Amino acid sequence: MKPLEIKGLIIQYYVNNQWVDVVSNVDLDIDERGEILAVVGESGCGKTTLGLAVAGLLPSNAKIARGYIKVFDKDVTSTSNSIKIAMIFQDALTSLNPLLTVGEQIAEIDIHHFKMSKKKAFEEAKKRLAEVGLPTTFVSKYPHELSGGQRQRVLIAMAIAMNPELIVADEPTTALDVTTQARVLILLRDLVKKLGIPMIYITHDLALASQIADKIAVMYAGQIVEYSNKYSLFKEPKHPYTQALLSSIPRVDVDVSELHIIKGEPPTPGSFPRGCRFHPRCPLAFSKCFVEEPIPRKVSSYGYVRCHLYG
Amino acid sequence: MDSRILVKTEKLRKYYVVRSKILKRVIGYVKAVDGVDLEVKEGETLALVGESGSGKSTLGLVLAKLLKPTDGRYIFKGLDITWSLPKELRSKIRIVFQDPYSALNPRLKVRESVIEPLIVQGYSGKEAVEKAIEYLKLVGLNEEHLKVYPHMLSGGQRQRVVIARALITEPDFIVLDEPTSMLDVSTQAQILQLLKEIKIKRNLTYLFITHNLAVARFIADTIAVMFAGQIVEIGEKNNVFSKPLHPYTNSLISAYPPPDPEAIWKPEIPEESSIENTTNINGCRYADRCPYAKNICRREEPPLIEVIKGHKVKCHLYNLI
Ligand SMILES: Nc1ncnc2c1ncn2[C@@H]1O[C@H](COP(=O)(O)OP(=O)(O)OP(=O)(O)O)[C@@H](O)[C@H]1O
Ligand SMILES: Nc1ncnc2c1ncn2[C@@H]1O[C@H](COP(=O)(O)OP(=O)(O)O)[C@@H](O)[C@H]1O
Ligand code: SF4
Ligand SMILES: [Mg+2]
Ligand SMILES: [Mg+2]
Numbered sequence: 001m002k003p004l005e006i007k008g009l010i011i012q013y014y015v016n017n018q019w020v021d022v023v024s025n026v027d028l029d030i031d032e033r034g035e036i037l038a039v040v041g042e043s044g045c046g047k048t049t050l051g052l053a054v055a056g057l058l059p060s061n062a063k064i065a066r067g068y069i070k071v072f073d074k075d076v077t078s079t080s081n082s083i084k085i086a087m088i089f090q091d092a093l094t095s096l097n098p099l100l101t102v103g104e105q106i107a108e109i110d111i112h113h114f115k116m117s118k119k120k121a122f123e124e125a126k127k128r129l130a131e132v133g134l135p136t137t138f139v140s141k142y143p144h145e146l147s148g149g150q151r152q153r154v155l156i157a158m159a160i161a162m163n164p165e166l167i168v169a170d171e172p173t174t175a176l177d178v179t180t181q182a183r184v185l186i187l188l189r190d191l192v193k194k195l196g197i198p199m200i201y202i203t204h205d206l207a208l209a210s211q212i213a214d215k216i217a218v219m220y221a222g223q224i225v226e227y228s229n230k231y232s233l234f235k236e237p238k239h240p241y242t243q244a245l246l247s248s249i250p251r252v253d254v255d256v257s258e259l260h261i262i263k264g265e266p267p268t269p270g271s272f273p274r275g276c277r278f279h280p281r282c283p284l285a286f287s288k289c290f291v292e293e294p295i296p297r298k299v300s301s302y303g304y305v306r307c308h309l310y311g
Numbered sequence: 312m313d314s315r316i317l318v319k320t321e322k323l324r325k326y327y328v329v330r331s332k333i334l335k336r337v338i339g340y341v342k343a344v345d346g347v348d349l350e351v352k353e354g355e356t357l358a359l360v361g362e363s364g365s366g367k368s369t370l371g372l373v374l375a376k377l378l379k380p381t382d383g384r385y386i387f388k389g390l391d392i393t394w395s396l397p398k399e400l401r402s403k404i405r406i407v408f409q410d411p412y413s414a415l416n417p418r419l420k421v422r423e424s425v426i427e428p429l430i431v432q433g434y435s436g437k438e439a440v441e442k443a444i445e446y447l448k449l450v451g452l453n454e455e456h457l458k459v460y461p462h463m464l465s466g467g468q469r470q471r472v473v474i475a476r477a478l479i480t481e482p483d484f485i486v487l488d489e490p491t492s493m494l495d496v497s498t499q500a501q502i503l504q505l506l507k508e509i510k511i512k513r514n515l516t517y518l519f520i521t522h523n524l525a526v527a528r529f530i531a532d533t534i535a536v537m538f539a540g541q542i543v544e545i546g547e548k549n550n551v552f553s554k555p556l557h558p559y560t561n562s563l564i565s566a567y568p569p570p571d572p573e574a575i576w577k578p579e580i581p582e583e584s585s586i587e588n589t590t591n592i593n594g595c596r597y598a599d600r601c602p603y604a605k606n607i608c609r610r611e612e613p614p615l616i617e618v619i620k621g622h623k624v625k626c627h628l629y630n631l632i
Contacts, residue, residue, distance in 0.1 A: 042496055177362040177363050178362075178522065178524070179562055181566070182576075207525075207567070207568045207569065207570035211569075234571060244497070245497065248497055248499075249496060250500075250525040250529035250530075252528055252564060252567040255528065255548075255549060256528075256529055260500065261500055261501055265465050265497070266495070266497070
């Protein structure tokens with residue numbers, strides 16, 4: 001039983017009186033508990049939409065048009081299955097209730113999900129806070145009294161309190177300073193590993209993904225263009241987009257005097273190019289790329305790439 | 312004074328007044344910029360890095376002449392412009408902000424936005440438009456873009472328009488406040504590369520504000536690290552990155568994940584803190600967070616010491632670290 005299995009997933013939004021594809025034919029999986037799958041891509045490529053679908057939180061103008069998402073063999077879209085999936089969002093302030101103390105919000109989960117007594121739930125809440133590196137006295141603090149990093153830790157504590165079968169974290173640290181981001185991320189990574197919770201980690205930052213994840217899926221224009229374990233992805237990126245992306249990020253560890261430029265900009269839903277969706281920006285595009293959409297091809301013992309250069 | 316120094320500040324300060332909610336009495340100050348001595352050479356890119364709230368934007372606004380300092384001196388091209396800016400220098404200092412969405416008036420076409428600084432200078436409409444086309448081309452856009460409204464452009468295109476508008480007055484000095492932090496990876500690379508090329512073509516001098524050290528390492532010649540309103544380290548970029556002298560710089564650099572799964576990421580980061588609880592300290596402002604702090608650090612403010620030529624640090628214990 002895989003913690004996560006996504007097959008042939010198509011998600012559409014209803015905009016301007018029609019359904020448009022935002023996520024197209026996505027196949028992804030998580031093989032074991034505690035495994036972290038990073039979904040990496042630029043803004044608008046469909047990462048959040050994919051994450052919301054997995055967490056069962058798609059907005060009302062969205063639908064899953066085809067394919068399925070299974071968590072431990074249970075279909076997420078079927079209402080008869082109750083699956084506990086925790087989602088951690090970027091904006092901690094809006095994810096927390098400003099009128100309740102931190103303790104009340106964490107305890108609420110135990111009271112609601114596990115029918116715990118109020119008193120016991122508060123004791124548990126203190127333990128959770130300690131687990132995410134916060135003083136237990138924080139139970140009586142309100143969200144606005146906390147720094148961005150502390151709020152994000154509270155969200156992590158709440159996610160874990162649910163005892164979830166899967167965590168979806170959508171750019172949980174982009175609003176934080178780098179030093180705070182580093183601390184929060186390492187905490188999250190080490191906690192899910194320790195507790196054996198599978199996690200989807202959504203980010204636009206390949207460098208972060210390289211440190212957090214086990215596997216990386218590179219997303220472009222609604223599709224996964226390359227999917228691999230992180231070591232081979234960085235050592236031998238196969239897809240021209242992955243290759244270009246890797247050489248277009250400035251680095252802190254080595255001096256780079258020139259950045260690789262990917263010409264143009266990513267396309268938006270409703271106007272994805274024919275053929276390979278990356279072809280207008282691809283330096284290696286050839287005639288086939290203009291007319292035929294590449295299908296995912298297995299290239300190593302693990303993962304796949306969506307590009308005509310590979311078959 | 313060295314004629315190649317374009318921008319120089321001495322003990323520059325900017326304090327924001329904090330007033331009580333009801334009676335509006337002065338109850339304190341935020342020392343956003345607190346005694347900054349800087350020199351930026353002609354043609355140099357100085358990257359100003361530091362965490363949120365450290366005072367980077369405030370210093371940028373003061374240097375762009377959009378905010379009056381509380382005290383200190385600001386010398387531009389050898390002239391003291393602390394309290395007033397001669398008319399002929401107004402076009403020579405420009406600023407580009409982080410958010411290209413709010414930097415452009417949504418009701419104005421690109422044409423109006425870009426030519427506006429020239430019209431202020433008394434150019435005729437025709438001359439101004441000709442020049443606008445030249446500058447749009449310089450930033451990788453074209454004549455067609457004159458006719459469109461900002462909402463019809465992508466984030467990257469908008470930032471190009473904003474840059475064209477800043478360049479059109481032929482400035483010598485541009486303050487860039489996080490110009491790429493709202494852009495995507497691929498767009499960021501385009502804009503950074505563009506800024507680097509234009510700088511050389513037009514012999515510009517940049518103050519580049521960013522909280523992203525990787526971006527700073529790419530764009531800058533010199534790195535200045537700001538903490539709680541002060542410059543705590545400044546030096547040639549490769550010196551700063553390969554041998555950071557201040558514990559704060561070291562923690563910032565170590566916080567960045569290397570884009571390489573084989574590399575080990577081991578951030579050395581002390582406890583969280585914020586500018587507010589460091590304002591009353593007599594000694595080093597970093598002492599509360601610093602893992603190396605000794606008594607002297609809490610007692611005495613360290614001076615900015617030049618350790619090797621051009622590489623300065625504000626730390627008592629830099630040679631022990
Ligand atoms: N107009 C203002 N009135 C009062 N305080 C202000 C004002 N603008 C900024 N501050 C305060 O001054 C300090 C420095 O702020 P500044 O915006 O210069 O920081 P920054 O380094 O640019 O931060 P960021 O990385 O978040 O952009 C902060 O404590 C901030 O809250
Ligand atoms: N509720 C919505 N209704 C219609 N379109 C949406 C909605 N949410 C997102 N989109 C569009 O779907 C695309 C993918 O968005 P998103 O999943 O948020 O991408 P990412 O998280 O990768 O930035 C974008 O073009 C976005 O504008
Ligand atoms: S399929 Fe063709 S256009 Fe698409 S990435 Fe591969 S080579 Fe480039
Ligand atoms: Mg998103
Ligand atoms: Mg700022």
